[in-house]
Amino acid sequence: MWALTLLVALLVPFMALALLERARPLFDIAPPGRLLLASEWRPLKQEFGFLPFIAGTLWVTLIAMLLATPLSLLCAIYLAEYAPRRLRELVKPPIDLLAGIPSVVYGLWGVLTIVPFIREVVAPWAREALGFLPLMRSDNPTGYSVLAGGIVLGVMVFPVIISTAEEVIRAVPNGLREAALALGATRWQMVKGVVLRRALSGVIAAVVLGFSRAFGETMAVMMVVGNVPQLPRSIFDAGYPLSALIANNYGEMMSIPLYDSALMAAALILLIVVVVFTALARIALIQAIRRAA
């Protein structure tokens, strides 16, 4: 049992080493720093520039977070501070269920509703009304775009942020709430000035957990982002996230030299970013909960 537990604990570094080992041949053609910033991706010519994929991942993750952070936090605050107990008991199960829905189902939903909605409604409207704005230019007629990826991802991230943030907010001792109310604060003044201030590190951790979830998400995103290896210039452009790169090309990766190394390098990037962010968020959460108790 001891050995097994230790093995499990060492799984993260072991995974990193295994992926690094597989990715190493790629670093013979160029140092990692150059690969990350190069934008040419031509596997047959042995050119592996990761920038378009990193940009794709960042675009969808950023859009998802812009959407999910305010909505989820408002929701968490409402559930923790305002909702009567019966309402909370009524809506918590659906929110938990949202976390359990498989990512292909999210993807399917994106393909069937979000993509057509962007294609038929949002993009044409933006072409008329917002064309002059730098990030809103829309000349991609398909609807498969980083915006679609961001929206689907955002919905996937809701339950992650909501459940963690709600837990952190509820862990704030009641005495603090009463101290503020007793001075004549309104409920919102109390929430804003005292509860959120106390729960701040935990709330940030909840958002970071959502970010890590979005960062590596694969199936749902790749079904709706268009998968064009380019640097997106607008939210209506197609993108190609790292995760989709791996998932889309596993078929040929053994038949083109160095291709498998490149895909494993992509997995390694995802692993490192997600592990670092998750670990930091978890440590912050442990401290936040312990401080509250």
Place this chain on the structure above:
Amino acid sequence: MSRLKYVEERIFLVLMVASLVIVVGSLAMILATVVVRGLPALNLAMLTQTPRGGYYLGKEGGILNAITGSLALAGGATVLSFVLGLAVALYLQVFATDTRLAHTIRLALDVLWGIPSIVYGAFGFTLMLWMGLRASLLGGIITLTLVELPIVARAMDEVIAMAPFELREASYALGATRLETAWRVLVRQTGPGLLTAVLLALGRGIGDAASVLFTAGYTDRLPTSLMRPAASLPLAVFFQLGTPVPEVRARAHASALVLTIIILIISIATRSLTGRLKRHVIR
């Protein structure tokens, strides 16, 4: 001034309720989309036949290959991760209760929980290369076990932690060894809780696609051998949706409905078990 603070609170209340409506509404929308698009394409043949007419592009037959494949993959992985996860959870709760080591291991498990499944897929693929395995049911099970293990271990860890401490002491006092204590008292006391952990992992296993994409492969046949590729429901949705043939795309919708129903059943079972658990655990 004094009016302003109420106006601000009002505005935020409206925003909060609107957010809640959007969040719950998006769930409703997803379920509605899946049901409305999936139901017309769903029929008995879908559930009882394997695909006919060529490599997952055929218009005839059903998705029995994917249903059985998913059950085999997730079932196998859940059994394995249950055994391994129980060992880890018991170690954490009985031997390393509140030590620094235990906290580090819990942190490691939480981090593992957060690693994207595509990374597990890539790692599983690497492992399989070393072991000389091709894309197969076994490869898929191994990879999914890794995905599920942190979920099972961490969930069981918390369930066991809820068992009243006096129970352990009572058992120690009667001269039981630590392992006996662990087994007899904790496992029995926490039975339903452990089952919820298993269901949680099963749900994740059945729904996961990115990890089995290159470790289990895909096939039109039923899973009969550990060394052969196995189909899975999420990938059935994904592949069928990728074709230009409308009938096949409709089957993707039906597959998604089947998958969603399975997940819903698991989720409801988990919830009712949790309710029962709370009633019976001595506090």
Place this chain on the structure above:
Amino acid sequence: MEDTALQIRGLNVAYGDQQVLRDITVDIPARQITAIIGPSGCGKTTLLRSLCRMAELVEGVRVWGQVIFDGKDIYAPQTEVTEVRKRIGLLAQRPFPLPMSIYDNVAYGPRLYGIRQRAVLDEIVERQLRAAGLWDEVKDRLHAPASALSIGQQQRLCLARGLAVEPEVLLCDEVTSALDPLSAQRIESRLLELKANYTIVMVTHVLRQARRMADYVLFLYLGELVEYGPAGEVFNNPRQARTRAYLAGEFY
């Protein structure tokens, strides 16, 4: 009796089906210390908290009856709750410093009411920290986090924080029970000084503390008002048998 600060008229509080306060009717005198005594679970704290509309914060609580303060019923529908809580302050059993600096803790209340000028805030902070007897200990570290103070200092900080919104009534809920004897004694002497300007209502389960401090005593038993009067009379000549039994230590 001198002027009255609070007129409690037929006040009832119930948690669900369980009624914890029954028909309390009593006048609380201004600028005196009134102690609420009684065995634990008799509704002392609930009574205290219902005087500043804090009792209703628990889900499922119902309050009916009147508490008349400054000529108006604080439970009337048009009453602004925040205004009531500003004018009737509550000091809790355990200190809960807000998650901010010592200075900001005291300035929190005034800021809620729109006071922004630094000089005004500085003056309030110093005056109230002095009134709470904490100024000399913290004047060099006003911007340190309040959580770094000892628990006794924290309680005095909470007193200063409560005074900073300039309440007229101060409700004290066993404010010394979490403190060491020296800190408790400091709080007690502060309250005795504050009596000159504030109406103080305190809950205590320490009879000797009530004897030391109270001008009036209110004995509550199982949610009912049993006896009320000047401290000397209640302690030396209780009229009710239940009061006599409680004072004799026959139940807690």
